[in-house]
Amino acid sequence: MNKILLIINSLSIENRQNFILWLKNKNRRGDVKNVILFNYLLKGETNALDIKLYGKPNKNAFHALCKRLQDNLLDFIATKSFEGETSEELEVLKLLVVSRLFLEQKEYKLGYNTLARAEKLASFIDHYSLLNEIYHTKIQYAHCNSLVNLYTTFKLADSNMEAFQKDFKLNMAYAEIKEKILITKSLEKIDTIVENAFTKYKVSINASLSYKSLYQLMNLTSITAKLQRNYYRITPFIEEAYAVVNSKETLAYKHLYYHIGILQVMAMVHFRNKSFKKSMAFVVKMEKEMLKNKKAYYKRFLADVTVLKVLNYNYTGNFNKALQILSKNKTEALDIELIHTMCFFQQNRFRDAYSIIKRLYHSDVWYEKKAGWLWVLKKSILEILLLIELDELDLVLLRVKSFKIKFKERLIAINEERVLTFIQLALTYYESPKNVNTSSFKEKVERSFDWKDNREEDIYVMSFYAWLKAKMEKRELYTTTLELVSLQ
Secondary structure (H helix, E strand, O other): HHHHHHHHHHOHHHHHHHHHHHHHHHOOOOEEEHHHHHHHHHHOOOHHHHHHHOOOHHHHHHHHHHHHHHHHHHHHHHHHHHHHHOOOHHHHHHHHHHHHHHHHOOOOOHHHHHHHHHHHHHHHHHHHEEEEEEEHHHHHHHHHHOOOOOOHHHHHHHHHHHHHHHHHHHHHHHHHHHHHHHHOOOOOHHHHHHHHHHHOOOOOOOOOOOOHHHHHHHHHHHHHHHHHOOOOHHHHHHHEEEEEEEHHHHHHHHHHHHHHHHHHHHHHHHHHHOOOOHHHHHHHHHHHHHHHHHHHHHHHHHHHHHHHHHHHHHOOOOHHHHHHHHOOOOOOOOOHHHHHHHHHHHHOOOOOHHHHHOOOOOHEEEEEHHHHHHHHHHHHHHHHHHHOOOOHHHHHHHHEEEEEEEEHHHHHHHHOOHHHHHHHHHHHHOOOHHHHOOHHHHHHHHHHHHOOOOOOOOHHHHHHHHHHHHHHHHOOOOHHHHHHOOOO
């Protein structure tokens, strides 16, 4: 039952509706109990379902029904996934299977012609693993075709194997770094982990890297920057990687998914570096690519592009446009929920902001698994500030106590004690609002924070500090925020 609930929770609202239609079309003999069970589970009903379905206790039949429903869910998801696969890859697979069938039946000419088509298409999409299989088959049956030049075939196979190994080693480095940075608690260790992995697997940026490899490198670097809250330091590396991408621009349409992903990384890096015009330029490119190939990846990247548009509009003073986009959002992305909360907060619409926080009814452990602990950290800070603005004393004290227990060790481990200091200063303001305008409080604030250069400082750190600065200077929060993040 738990597995079924997990699968259902992973489906979007649209896919849940599509699954019911898919299930109804698949059902035979009028059997609709699987649909009824699915609807019960959607409503959160899990008790005595065998009685509700069969009119009496029937555990065996119920377990069999659950198994069928689970299998149907997996079948549906697999079917949907194949719909999203590139037609070229599927075509190569079909051609490879058919060519082997012809060769096994000693239809050598037909088999080799089909294999040649598979090789041409696989080379076109840089699919090294499929090319390995193609060359393996070509060499295996080379004695059956006098036109096959073994020396040329071996050379092509070796060259492809080298590219495959390079791709594979990069994938190993990517997996190793991701695993380690998710469990490490030291900034120094993160830097060392990345450097050691790149050296260990001989990872370097050059034109031989595939679109997928470039995307993995750029995405991994962006993840590291996010954990370190310093996108400025990775900019040269990201720009170098993107220069290689630009050199492969004519191949972009072959690797649409990875190309859109690369544009997303570039847009986010520039936003976090407060280069809003550059970020928005990449957003425009990203949207244009999302419309290609009959919008094959439009839904996949819709939430990402929405986040980027809202952030750029909001931080360039066009908060009305940002809120307009948010009001039309139909995705279930957690990042959008948090950004919506932040936008309302910056416009002093505290009750609207808090209503979104209250909708996030899952535990922090659940949200951390889904969105990461930094997302939970930002949500928790926003909630405390909202409760202060709404003058909910008991809840403020409860959330601050919980915050310290939950995040103190983690923040100290990554040298971000200033977050704890900020929370304490926010609590001090709440307890004595009048003192926030005194020179002694302002001096205390200045002594409490060790700020980075404006270009390097994290935009979200600045956004939270803007709240305290606005209180000290008796100014509007949004105006103060825009002035702080401006590079001029």
